[in-house]
Amino acid sequence: LRPRPSPRPRRSALVVASTSERLNVVLVGAECAPFSKTGGLGDVMASLPKALVRRGHRVMSVIPMYNHYDECGEPCARVSINVMGQAVDVDYFHVHRDGVDLVFVSHSCFYEVAGDIYQGGTMGVAWRGALLSQAGIEAVWHVPCGGVPFGDESLLYVANDWHTALLPVYLRAFYQEHMKLGYARSVLIVHNIAHQGRSAPDDVRRLGLPDHHTGAFYLDDPVGGPCMNIMKAGIEYATKVIAVSPSYAWEIQTDEGGWGLAPTLRNDPHKISGIVNGMDFNEWSPEHDTFLQSDGFQNYNTDLQGLWTGKQACKAALQRQLGLPEDPYACMIGFVGRLDEQKGIDLVLNSEGFLMNQHIQMVFLGTGRPDLQDKLYDMQQRNSDKVRAWIGFSNQTAHRITAASDIILMPSRYEPCGLNQLYAMHYGAVPVVHAVGGLRDTVRHFDGYNEGTGFTFERAEADKLQWSLGQALHCFHEHRDSFMQVALRGMHQDLGWDHAAYLYEQKLLEAKYAH
Numbered sequence: 268l269r270p271r272p273s274p275r276p277r278r279s280a281l282v283v284a285s286t287s288e289r290l291n292v293v294l295v296g297a298e299c300a301p302f303s304k305t306g307g308l309g310d311v312m313a314s315l316p317k318a319l320v321r322r323g324h325r326v327m328s329v330i331p332m333y334n335h336y337d338e339c340g341e342p343c344a345r346v347s348i349n350v351m352g353q354a355v356d357v358d359y360f361h362v363h364r365d366g367v368d369l370v371f372v373s374h375s376c377f378y379e380v381a382g383d384i385y386q387g388g389t390m391g392v393a394w395r396g397a398l399l400s401q402a403g404i405e406a407v408w409h410v411p412c413g414g415v416p417f418g419d420e421s422l423l424y425v426a427n428d429w430h431t432a433l434l435p436v437y438l439r440a441f442y443q444e445h446m447k448l449g450y451a452r453s454v455l456i457v458h459n460i461a462h463q464g465r466s467a468p469d470d471v472r473r474l475g476l477p478d479h480h481t482g483a484f485y486l487d488d489p490v491g492g493p494c495m496n497i498m499k500a501g502i503e504y505a506t507k508v509i510a511v512s513p514s515y516a517w518e519i520q521t522d523e524g525g526w527g528l529a530p531t532l533r534n535d536p537h538k539i540s541g542i543v544n545g546m547d548f549n550e551w552s553p554e555h556d557t558f559l560q561s562d563g564f565q566n567y568n569t570d571l572q573g574l575w576t577g578k579q580a581c582k583a584a585l586q587r588q589l590g591l592p593e594d595p596y597a598c599m600i601g602f603v604g605r606l607d608e609q610k611g612i613d614l615v616l617n618s619e620g621f622l623m624n625q626h627i628q629m630v631f632l633g634t635g636r637p638d639l640q641d642k643l644y645d646m647q648q649r650n651s652d653k654v655r656a657w658i659g660f661s662n663q664t665a666h667r668i669t670a671a672s673d674i675i676l677m678p679s680r681y682e683p684c685g686l687n688q689l690y691a692m693h694y695g696a697v698p699v700v701h702a703v704g705g706l707r708d709t710v711r712h713f714d715g716y717n718e719g720t721g722f723t724f725e726r727a728e729a730d731k732l733q734w735s736l737g738q739a740l741h742c743f744h745e746h747r748d749s750f751m752q753v754a755l756r757g758m759h760q761d762l763g764w765d766h767a768a769y770l771y772e773q774k775l776l777e778a779k780y781a782h
Contacts, residue, residue, distance in 0.1 A: 290324045290775055291417045291540060292316075295403035295434055296427040297396065298539035299369075299461065307511070307686060308427055309460050314547050318768030320366035327410075327417060329403035333381040337360055339371055344409040349403045351394060351475045355400050359410050368412040372402040385430075389466045390473065392430060395630040396464075397474065400426065400434035404442065422451040423775045431465035432501025433474070439504055440480045447730040452778040453777040455505035456560070457498075459683050460519045461526050464497030471495045479585035489529040499531050506538050508532070509771070512705035516541030524681065536774060540772060544710050545764030546689045551666075553577060553694050562588060567670075569660070569758040574695040585671035589655040591628050598627045598743045602674035603665050603687055604679075605636030605642065606658075611678030611701060611710075616642050617729040620738075623650050625740055626640055630668050631656045638653065672696040673750075674739055680727045682706050692720060692757030697750065699739050701727050709762075711751050713742070720757040 275416065287304045298304050300313035327460045342358035350354070350412075358373040376395050380386050387395075393700070404424065407417035435453035442448040445560035471484045486496040502508055510516035516539050518524035520532045525595070532539055533748040553559070553573075559566050564583035565578020581593055586593045604610045615622075615679055616639070621630065631654075643656040656666060675691035677700040684705035688698040692710075698721035701704040713719025742750045 273730040276353065288776065288779075289421065290772075291327075291407070291420065292319055292324055292420070292421045292425060292775065293327045293329060293403060293407060293417065294427070294769065295329045295399060295431045297331065297399065297430040298384060299328060300615040302330065302336060302502060303333050304376040305384065306458075307684060309473075310364050310547070310686065310722060311456070311458070311511075311544055312427065313553055314545060314708075314764050315366040315768065315771065318363045318764035319771065320528070320547070321765065322768055322772055324772070325368075325417065326366070326407065327368040327370055327412065329370045329372060329399065329406050330462075331377040331384070331399055332360060332373040333377050333384060335373075336362075336371070336754070340370060340683035342373065343411060346402070346405050346409050348398070348405060348460075349475065350398045350401065350638045351473055355398060356413050359402075361410055363413065365634075366564075369408070370406050370410050370548070372399055373410045375533060376399060378686055389464055390470060393433070393464055393474075397433050397437070397673070399436055400431050401441070403434060404448070405433070405766050420570065420611050421446050421453060421779065422448065423778060424451060425456060425775075426453060426505070427456045428458050429498040431500065431742075432464065432505075434458060434501070435481060435504035435506075436476065436483070440476055452506040452781060454507045454509060454775065455501045457508060457510045457515075457683075459500075459518065460498065460510075460524075460528060461681075463526065465491065465529065467543070468495050482690075486527060486531075491527060498526055502528065502531055505538075506611065506781050507774055509774055510539065510541040512543045512708045514707040515683045515704040516705060518681070536732050537737055540774060541706055541708075542767055542774070544684045544686060545767040546686060546762050548693075548763055551690050553670060554686050556666055556670065558663045559670055562573070564667060564670065565670070569693075569695070569755075571755060573756060574751065574758065578671070578695055581758045582673075585630065586628070588667075589630065589657075590650055591630075592641050592653060596626065597681065598674060598740055599672045600629045600674045600676055601625055601668040601691075602629070602676045603632045603668055604677070606631075606639040608636075609680055610635075611680055611732075612639055612643075613729060614678045615676065616646065616731045619646055619650075621733045621737075623653060627653065627740065628674070628701045628742065632660065632664055633657075633667055634659050651698075669694045669696055673743060674699055674736075677701070677706060678724075678727065679703065679706065685709070688721070689762045692754075692760060693762055694752040695758050697721050697739060697757065699723075699732075699736050699752050701725075701732075703727075713749075715749070719753060720755060721753065 294310040298309040300309040339360040344359040360371040383434040418484040481499040567573040702723040710721040724731040
């Protein structure tokens, strides 16, 4: 039966207005989409700068040049910097795009790792991060953005993850202690605290820092043992530390979630906050998604009629594409992500008996551990009328699975922010998630009566996943009107970057006036 029409809720809107203070913001990161991307960091480096520009700030993004990009033209400046005791010449290339000054740092060390940007072990990545961090600091003087360099007034540096966590340290040790950039402040965004830049304790001598700055790098971890830890020093030296969701900011201050750095974070809890990432509506929008304009897929509006007709058309198209039976009554469940323990794929595999007794079809997209890939293939072989596993990654297929799915499954053991649940909700796919990190902050559990936007479970255990998914499936099959309202509430949330940029702006202003 076709669900009853209902009035479309009005999407919450944020009026984007400039603050009374115009900041000069320099974001420095190891990747930035579409030029380089391995995960969420690349999306943040692409989207957050544009959102800050819309709020009236002047923004520069400093990123490595892994390839010579056609639009970059000729270098606009050259500078000589000292990287871990070695004199290095780097070229700057400048592109003004979407209001953001994109500054590419050119050096052979980046070209050499273009195929795998984090290769080379901890100290190899640390050397490139040290070069990028210092080039980012220096860029405000040397790159003539629009004919006028940024200069050092109202200047905020934003480092991202351990790869550039040396920036706050270098800012103080090499500049502020020498009467330069005295009013500049630094912010460190923690995308995933599990990656910290750990190495042997004596490797701190290779960083080229004065002795009185080396103590901040030492960590005596009860589990991992003594080590040099670049993330630890970045946290201690940064003016503010921002995790990529409020719940993740809390989790990393616990002994269970801090990966050895919880005591460091608890030393100054007022420094720590969390802001959920936004999503890019230019890339992810069911109304305009170019991947839904062929092969039987179709764009659809975010009202009830659009969701119903569009979801049915996309589901049928995906079933044909993957060779599944065309069954409009089967609940299509999608999983898009890495096939590893963190993403909880083993919980899904351990629930095969429960899942295959339901009226569902499951589609997996991802790559990861070979043993988990093999188990997914085996699951497909045993249940060829219900399961398809696409090992690898295809951006087109990710969009199509999101559009076709009734439910998106995210049973992650930990998830700093997560973007797939945002994409899912905007496309009318109801998320079933483990309530951790950004998943807890963005998905409200539906109990049959409240204004929920999905279904959650509290512990990463197969029976808890089955309980939550069972609730979602019961709602889908027996109370379709309610299920559609859950999907519509997800679609009508403000999931974009403008609100996140406002929250970042507040933290940047706090950092500016911090002592």
